[in-house]
Amino acid sequence: MTDYRMNILVCGGTGCRSSEGATLYDELVSLLADKGLEKEIQVVSTGCFGFCEKGPVVKILPDNTFYVQVQAADAREIIEEHIIKGRKVEHLLYTAPETGKKVSDSKHMDFYKKQVRIALRNCGFINPENIDEYVAREGYAAMAKCLGEMTPEQVIKEIKKAGLRGRGGAGFPTGTKWELTRKSEADQKYVVCNADEGDPGAFMDRSILEGDPHSVIEAMAICGYCIGADKGLVYIRAEYPLAIKRLKIALEQARNYGLLGENVLNTGFNFDIELRYGAGAFVCGEETALIHSMEGKRGEPTFKPPFPAEKGYLGKPTNVNNVETYANIPPIINKGAKWFSNIGTEKSKGTKVFALAGKINNVGLIEVPMGTTLREVIYDIGGGIKGGKEFKAVQTGGPSGGCLTKNFLDTPIDYESLTEAGSMMGSGGMIVMDEDDCMVSIAKFYLEFTLDESCGKCNPCRIGNKRLWEILDKISKGNGTKEDLNRLKLLSNVVKDASLCGLGQTSPNPILSTMDNFWDEYLAHVEDKRCPAGQCKAMMQYVIDPNKCTGCTLCSRICPVAAIEGERKKPHEIDPEKCIKCGACMEKCKFEAISVA
Numbered sequence: 001m002t003d004y005r006m007n008i009l010v011c012g013g014t015g016c017r018s019s020e021g022a023t024l025y026d027e028l029v030s031l032l033a034d035k036g037l038e039k040e041i042q043v044v045s046t047g048c049f050g051f052c053e054k055g056p057v058v059k060i061l062p063d064n065t066f067y068v069q070v071q072a073a074d075a076r077e078i079i080e081e082h083i084i085k086g087r088k089v090e091h092l093l094y095t096a097p098e099t100g101k102k103v104s105d106s107k108h109m110d111f112y113k114k115q116v117r118i119a120l121r122n123c124g125f126i127n128p129e130n131i132d133e134y135v136a137r138e139g140y141a142a143m144a145k146c147l148g149e150m151t152p153e154q155v156i157k158e159i160k161k162a163g164l165r166g167r168g169g170a171g172f173p174t175g176t177k178w179e180l181t182r183k184s185e186a187d188q189k190y191v192v193c194n195a196d197e198g199d200p201g202a203f204m205d206r207s208i209l210e211g212d213p214h215s216v217i218e219a220m221a222i223c224g225y226c227i228g229a230d231k232g233l234v235y236i237r238a239e240y241p242l243a244i245k246r247l248k249i250a251l252e253q254a255r256n257y258g259l260l261g262e263n264v265l266n267t268g269f270n271f272d273i274e275l276r277y278g279a280g281a282f283v284c285g286e287e288t289a290l291i292h293s294m295e296g297k298r299g300e301p302t303f304k305p306p307f308p309a310e311k312g313y314l315g316k317p318t319n320v321n322n323v324e325t326y327a328n329i330p331p332i333i334n335k336g337a338k339w340f341s342n343i344g345t346e347k348s349k350g351t352k353v354f355a356l357a358g359k360i361n362n363v364g365l366i367e368v369p370m371g372t373t374l375r376e377v378i379y380d381i382g383g384g385i386k387g388g389k390e391f392k393a394v395q396t397g398g399p400s401g402g403c404l405t406k407n408f409l410d411t412p413i414d415y416e417s418l419t420e421a422g423s424m425m426g427s428g429g430m431i432v433m434d435e436d437d438c439m440v441s442i443a444k445f446y447l448e449f450t451l452d453e454s455c456g457k458c459n460p461c462r463i464g465n466k467r468l469w470e471i472l473d474k475i476s477k478g479n480g481t482k483e484d485l486n487r488l489k490l491l492s493n494v495v496k497d498a499s500l501c502g503l504g505q506t507s508p509n510p511i512l513s514t515m516d517n518f519w520d521e522y523l524a525h526v527e528d529k530r531c532p533a534g535q536c537k538a539m540m541q542y543v544i545d546p547n548k549c550t551g552c553t554l555c556s557r558i559c560p561v562a563a564i565e566g567e568r569k570k571p572h573e574i575d576p577e578k579c580i581k582c583g584a585c586m587e588k589c590k591f592e593a594i595s596v597a
Helices: 014-034 072-084 131-136 141-149 152-162 174-183 204-211 213-227 241-256 287-294 323-327 329-335 337-341 374-381 415-420 439-453 459-476 482-498 502-506 509-517 519-526 554-558 584-588
Strands: 006-011 041-046 058-061 065-067 190-195 231-237 261-264 269-278 318-322 351-358 364-369 391-396 429-434 542-544 594-596
Touching: 006 014, 006 072, 014 041, 014 072, 014 204, 058 072, 065 072, 131 213, 131 241, 141 213, 141 329, 152 174, 152 213, 152 329, 152 337, 174 213, 174 318, 190 204, 190 213, 190 287, 190 323, 204 213, 204 241, 204 323, 204 351, 213 231, 213 241, 213 269, 213 318, 213 323, 213 329, 231 241, 231 287, 241 269, 269 287, 287 318, 318 323, 323 329, 329 337, 351 374, 364 374, 374 391, 391 439, 391 509, 439 459, 439 502, 439 509, 439 519, 459 482, 459 502, 459 519, 482 502, 482 509, 482 519, 509 519, 554 584, 584 594
Parallel strands: 006 041, 190 231, 190 318, 231 269, 351 429
Antiparallel strands: 006 058, 058 065, 261 269, 351 364, 391 429, 542 594
């Protein structure tokens, strides 16, 4: 980037591309060419900036101007005003909601202030399809240091001292896992990257692979050197076409530079990587199921031990880490274990990437130091709840996590604290809910997901989760009893204790956590036959307030089942037997005369 007078960085992540980001990039390139500025100004398609709520995002360097919600139609104004005349385009700058003032530099935005980017260090800063830009930001320096200056034992010791734990959910110490795999004797070993990422609303690993694929390649090579492996495999879901494309480009570039293949950096070390595609089965995020899938078998988990470190892919010792875990390795080697271990808490070192989603103002990808509280994430970084509504719950850990109330907002984000609170770290999904969310429906939704994604190998998960869903469905339809609540809790604990793998063992978490934290809401469904949030259709009853209804007849005309009757200019009534609870009448009523009882 140094050869150009200015650089225009355009977010090239999947989110921004789906909002015309690619068209915006093409338009900027075309306009610069028309004005003869293509040799002075470079347009770069980067990885995700993280601020997905305000995408497509454009950053101008060197002045660090940050534009949000930029459309292709804005390209000409950016070129003519900012690039040529040196004047910022005010209406494209971010407006701070608390002050109403424009903020031109991302460093001064609350969304970024408390973030520390380690795994995401290059996302949004480099062209992921250009290896030279990765190298310019210390890329492959860690690998060169390991191969040229350190023994495998020294590298593993450094990773252990750093305190890095697996970011895929379990939180197992990474250095220990590498050490166990190294100690396993075999004629062939494998390094596997788990890029399956099946949690609803999660896009952490995808964004790293789209924005910084070389960091994962470099880390896998370092791991191969440490454990004595010359082959690497990236297991990635086929639904990630952009990540796959950029990973393929990065692999080819690394081979061309002598960073993969035979005799890497003339050190005698051989290592190469190939891709294996998953069909989107959530259970294949579990390492033994993932390995079976790569072998061409059904993606089903198996009992451990033996662990993959002893007997994994093709029966050989295999180290499995997820994308984010690998992305932390090069900075640890470059900056030292002490630097990394000084970030975070006593037992949870470093940072964690979260996909912040749901009823929150600043939806996006964030990276915060371990120990940051849920309150800081939701209110300081996330900007609070959409529409000024009341916070109700936050779920961490994806479909296997628990729902935590406002009483837990000051809980520090680390492995132990979240588990103690009744949730879990998981891979990094964080979904925020407001007062309009029904917790019975939320539990039912997540259980339905895990039910669909169960491999069906063990009875507690296959049958138990089906029975749990049936009880929740009965409750949400107003047919539940207090005995059903007792069965729900008892069976949840049985499934949790008796299932074979992590999917089944954690599948009841949304039920147990919502029952613990929202017991009154469950009782309302069972005893009062009422959904406090007004979300369970079977319990809804639309009514018309005769004092507000003017008899305009609009509601009766749009009702698809003719459930509304009444004379013109007189209050109307809804027949509950005919009403299908579609909500069309309430949505169209101009006098707010219709409500849910």
